[in-house]
Amino acid sequence: MVSTTPLPFSPEQQAWYAKACAKLDARRLQALLFDLTDIHSPTGAAREASQFMARHLSNVGMNASYRPMNERTGNVVAEKRGSGGGAALMLYAPIDTHLEGDASDDPWVGPPDYADLKPQARSEGDWVYGLGASNPKGMIATLTEVATALIEAEVPLIGDLIVAMADGGMPVDLAARDHAGMSAGVTHLLSRGVAPDFAIVMKPWNWVYHEEPGMGWFKLKVKGTLGYAGVPRETPGFRSSVVPAAHVILELEQWLIDYAERNTSGAVKPHGWISGVRAGWPERPAFPSAVTEIFFDIRINPRTTPGDVKAQFAQFVAALRERHPDFDLDWEMYGSVPGGTTSPANWIVQSARRGWEHIEQRAHPTPDLLGGQTDGAALRRFGIPTARIGWPWPAEGSPLPVAEGLGGMGATYVPDLMPCAHKIMYAVIDTLTRQRAELGLRSAHLSAEAD
Template sequence: MAFSEQQQRWYEAACARIDKERLKQRTLELTRIHSPTGAEAAASRYLVEQMSAMGLDAEYQTISEQSGNAVGRLAGSGEGARMLLYAPVDTHLEADESRDVPWVGPELRDDMKTDAYTQGDLVIGLGASNPKCMVTTLMEAVHAVREAGVPLKGEAVLAFAGGGMPQLVPERNHFGLSSGVSQMLMRGVTADFGIIFKPWWEIYHDHPGMCWFKVSVRGTLGYSGIPRGTPGFRSSIVPAARVILALEDWLPRYTERHTRGQIAPEGWIAAVRSGWPEKPAFPSATTEIYLDLRCNPHQTTAEVQAEFDAAMRDILARNPGVEADWEMYASVPGSRTPEDHWVVRSATRGWEAQEGRPYPGAPMLAGQTDAAAINNLGIPLVRIGYPWIGDETVPEAFAEGLGGMGVCNIQGMIKPCRALIYSIIDSLTREREALEL
């Protein structure tokens, strides 16, 4: 459904209202507000203030003393659809050397710290690229639509939740794994469909899930003064190494078997834990291996667990003498929105309007987001994104590894912002019947 002449005028007027300096300043301010998973209250309260200043009906949803969500509504005439525009607000690191180093590297780089700064069009600081500029670009799109005076029939719902990172934080009520968005959608926030804004300038309607496993390899408590081979003493660490290598051999074949649609579900061993660093004279009786298996929307988490069970039984059968048990300790099912759903087609048109060519299709993905939970809770969702800052634009000091996802190119957000505006106007200036609702 092409834009009418009037819709095109509204679209051009709204795009003309995009304010790059406002977007940069808001991204800088939000990046300077520390919001690790389970402690997003200050950032969410800031967003409520900003959305209220934009003229939106904004509210803060309390989850705990440390955490909360931010929601803002731009109402229309009531004849149209309700559209969710979503991004998480929490960061994956604590910005605390005592907790993050050496696991992030030898030191906290500037893109892992909260004292953010600008460098030309770049905003540098923990989470500047993911998730802070995702939040502020959604806000800028709605801000521009409102300033342009576009007469909406439907309602735009800006929604920013905590607990979106794929982690669990024990000291903050085990927050994470979409806990914030789950509470948000069970406490009055709803929509007919929506967009989640994430990295990569692509369109995804399939949303990966994930399953977390802990493998415990068993031995006996030892003592470094005991000769090797002494009856009654067995290492857990050396057998665990054999299990790790066997899993590393199995994981690529798992991915190959379950690649389907837009998803190539990867798996990674992420942590190994054993014994006491302060007393290495006593080799541990248990070595724990932690891994994340992604899954596509066509797999249930029970099917993933059954497949992992079979893989572990096979590994043990091929390694006599290795004793181990295992469990799945967290999971989020994958989900999908039909490719012909209105919001998917609208997002694709928005992409094509920026590129001037048909959308060629997205590369395979395994990145898990709140989209899986939102979709599973009943809101059809499409993922669109922005160009992930590449080696040609990121300063060399921040080019290695994932880092703090903390370098945002504001100029690179303008094209995605225009695509968001396209879908907002496309979806919310029509009556419900035109959207097949």
């Protein structure tokens, strides 16, 4: 791991930083978080939330606009330009939530009556609950508070601050909504004139990451024949698809564990999980299904291509067929997103680490290995150096019961967000009060001379 390069603030930068941090307001952040959480924004249908944020960012003094993708959804871009000659830094978070927040989630989410799974906001003291209240809306509220405080402090920026949010950040693919998900929104954004020199992505976990994995989606079919519950098991010609699938699931689970170990490198451990099994008709249980399908997600290290992961899985299936020649198997890879990486020596990663170390008062440690996939991978694939920075997650000590597993995505303890806001503010001032050459970027003057 590359160590952090020290670069102390000048007296002027230190004064600007102190003034901007003094403007950070936890109560204002919480109020915005509550209002945004109360606007339902499932993937592919985030128009109302995005329009709300465009208006809010305009009101705090940014040149903000709503960028529609279709009649149901769109993105947000807001800009505060500096005096010129500096870099453009984008603070980014997705805006869509991972669940629909309605009866279609039942029974797959488990008991649905937790406050953190509801698409309505609820406050208890310093806590805000509701679908997406932590991820992504806690991130949006924090980044917006950083921008608001920076503007109120009248920091003399040289570079340009961009605050952006996009739909489609969740790892889903919703065909009914123009295949929303899988970073479709940020890809739309970056293909239409939003071109920062650097980006900071806020996501859970209290470290700075320079890279994130991609993901591959697979469907493994176990084939048999259509049957009938009234016939004996030794009936000629009948082969169950469901019972062999149970054996396949156990072997696949072990392969996923081994895959993660084999493909770990850098800051990424690419986990994989079986997410679903589908077979037969609930209304026709007398007829065993001819096909059982197993669905799973494999995370992809930035140094491994989706094609290589596909080849690794093909080897597993070939070996499985050798061990079980009576199993009739077929498979396909039906989703793939490459990972993305930024050099840990890049300015924005180093700046984010300096901000982290300034607040934590210790050297940035080697972070826990990462398996979560975000739009940060897409930003890096577009050639935008990107740092990921976050806060302790999930929050502890909730006064209300929250769903297990990913329940933390809908429960935010606002005081946990404030240290992260100070870290991000540090990187913003560190980056946007310098000339391009200081950041390792070509200046417009030098570019013109080269031409």
